[in-house]
Amino acid sequence: MRTDTRLPRVLHILLHLDEIKDPVTSERMGEMFGMDASLVRRMMGGLRNQGLVTSIKGHGGGWQLLRPTSEISLMDVYVALGSPTVFAIGAPEPSSPCLLEHAATGATRAAMNAAKRLFEQELRNVSVSDLAAAAKIGG
Amino acid sequence: MRTDTRLPRVLHILLHLDEIKDPVTSERMGEMFGMDASLVRRMMGGLRNQGLVTSIKGHGGGWQLLRPTSEISLMDVYVALGSPTVFAIGAPEPSSPCLLEHAATGATRAAMNAAKRLFEQELRNVSVSDLAAAAKIGG
DNA sequence: AGATTCGTTACTATTAAAGTCACATGAAAA
DNA sequence: TTTTCATGTGACTTTAATAGTAACGAATCT
Numbered sequence: 001m002r003t004d005t006r007l008p009r010v011l012h013i014l015l016h017l018d019e020i021k022d023p024v025t026s027e028r029m030g031e032m033f034g035m036d037a038s039l040v041r042r043m044m045g046g047l048r049n050q051g052l053v054t055s056i057k058g059h060g061g062g063w064q065l066l067r068p069t070s071e072i073s074l075m076d077v078y079v080a081l082g083s084p085t086v087f088a089i090g091a092p093e094p095s096s097p098c099l100l101e102h103a104a105t106g107a108t109r110a111a112m113n114a115a116k117r118l119f120e121q122e123l124r125n126v127s128v129s130d131l132a133a134a135a136k137i138g139g
Numbered sequence: 140m141r142t143d144t145r146l147p148r149v150l151h152i153l154l155h156l157d158e159i160k161d162p163v164t165s166e167r168m169g170e171m172f173g174m175d176a177s178l179v180r181r182m183m184g185g186l187r188n189q190g191l192v193t194s195i196k197g198h199g200g201g202w203q204l205l206r207p208t209s210e211i212s213l214m215d216v217y218v219a220l221g222s223p224t225v226f227a228i229g230a231p232e233p234s235s236p237c238l239l240e241h242a243a244t245g246a247t248r249a250a251m252n253a254a255k256r257l258f259e260q261e262l263r264n265v266s267v268s269d270l271a272a273a274a275k276i277g278g
Numbered sequence: 279a280g281a282t283t284c285g286t287t288a289c290t291a292t293t294a295a296a297g298t299c300a301c302a303t304g305a306a307a308a
Numbered sequence: 309t310t311t312t313c314a315t316g317t318g319a320c321t322t323t324a325a326t327a328g329t330a331a332c333g334a335a336t337c338t
Contacts, residue, residue: 002292002293002294002325002326002327003224003226003227003228003229003231003326004227004229004325004326004328005226005228005229005230005231005295005326005327006197007228007230007246007247008230008231008240008243008247009243011242011243011246011247012237012239012240012243012244015239015242015243015330016239019239021188021222025178025282025283025284025309026283026284027283028284031162035328036327036328036329037283037284038223038285038286038297038328038330038331039327039328039329041283041284041285041286042285043287045284045285045286047184055283055284055285056283056284056336057282057283057284057285057334057335057336057337058192058281058282058283058284058335058336058337059281059283059336059337059338060282060336060337060338061282061283061284061285061335061336061338062152062283062284064282071270074246074247076250076317082237084227084228084325084326085142085227085228085325086226086227086228086254087142087225087226087227087296088142088143088223088224088225088226088227089142089144089146089224089225090142090143090144091144091146091147092147092254093140093320098151098156099275100148100154100155100270100271100272100274101151102274103150103154103270103271103273103274104150104154104270105151105318106273107147107150107213107265107269107270107273108147108150108213110261110328111175111213111258111261111262111265112258114257114258115225115254115255115257115258115261116254118253118254118255118257119250119251119253119275122249122250122253122254123250126246126250126291130169130246131239131242131243131246132239134242134245134246135238135241135242136238140327141294141295141296141322141323141324142295142325143294143295144295144296145295145296164313164314164315165314165315166313166314174296174297175296175297175299175313176296176314177297177298177299177300177316177317178296178297180314180315180316180317181317184315184316184317194314194316195305195307195314195315196303196304196305196313196315196316197304197305197306197307197311197312197313197314197315198305198306198312198313199305199306199307199314200304200306200313200314200315201314201315202315203317214313223294223295224294227325227326229325234300239279257310259338260280261304
C-alpha cells in the first residue's frame with residue numbers, strides 16, 4: 001500500500017476549520033489542500049460518524065466542528081479515521097505449530113505492540129488545540 | 140505495499156540455522172518455510188553483508204551462522220534487512236509554509252518518532268538466543 | 279424549480295514487498 | 309576438466325491498501 005497520510009492531513013483540515021468558523025465545502029477544502037473534493041468527503045466522513053464534525057447539505061452547507069478543539073485529541077481523530085494500520089511491518093499468524101516460528105512472531109509482535117501503545121498514548125496526550133497553540137508560537 | 144514480514148521470517152530461519160549447525164541451502168529453506176529459494180537468498184543477502192551469516196557456494200554449500208545467537212540482537216537483524224520502513228502511517232514534508240500544516244505534520248511525526256525509538260529499543264534488548272530460550276520453555 | 283452540497287459507488291493509479299523465472303558465476307566432486 | 313551443485317542477480321508478475329478521479333442520486337436551501 002502507499003503510506004497512509006490521512007492523519008496529518010485531517011488534522012490540518014481541522015485546524016483551518018477551527019479558524020474559519022463558518023461551514024466550509026468539500027470543494028473549497030479540495031482547493032485549499034490540493035486534493036479532490038470526494039477524497040475530503042471520505043476522510044471527513046469518519047469524523048462526522050464519530051461526532052467530531054457535522055456536514056450540512058445544500059446552499060451554505062459544508063463542514064463544521066462540533067466540539068471545541070481542546071476536547072478533540074489526536075487519538076480521537078485517529079480512531080475516527082478507522083484506527084488505520086500503524087505498521088508497515090507485520091508478523092502474520094504462525095502457519096505451523098513450530099515453537100521457533102512462534103517465538104520469532106511473538107517477539108516481533110511484542111516490539112510492535114509496545115511501540116503502538118506508545119504511539120497511541122502520544123496521540124491521547126495532544127489535542128487539536130495544542131497544535132493550534134504550537135503553530136501560533138512558531139512551534 | 141504489502142505488509143513487510145521479513146523480520147519474523149528471517150528470525151525464524153536464524154533459529155533453525157542455529158539448531159542445524161551444518162550449512163543449509165536456500166532450496167531446503169524454501170521447502171521448510173514455504174517460500175521460493177530466490178526469496179530466501181535475497182532476504183539472507185543482507186545478513187551476509189552485515190556479517191551475521193556466511194553463504195557457501197557449490198557442493199555442500201548453503202547458509203551458516205557466523206556468530207553465536209547470543210551476540211545477534213533483533214536490531215542487528217532489522218538493520219541487516221535494510222532498516223525497513225516501520226510505519227504504514229506517514230507525514231509527508233509540508234507542501235506549503237502554512238504553520239497549521241507544519242503543526243499537524245510535526246505532531247504526527249513526533250508520535251511516530253517516539254514509537255519508533257521504543258520499537259528499536261525493544262529490538263536491541265532481545266537477542267536471537269533469547270527467542271530460542273523462550274521457545275524451549277514454551278514462551 | 280433549480281442550484282448547491284453531501285453521500286456513495288465504481289474505477290484507475292501508485293507503491294513497495296511478495297513471489298516467480300532464468301541464468302551467470304563460483305566451488306566442489308567425479 | 310567436465311559435471312553438478314549452490315549462490316548472486318536481474319527482470320518480471322502479483323498482491324494489497326491508500327490515493328486519486330469521475331459520476332450521480334439524495335437532501336437542502338433560495
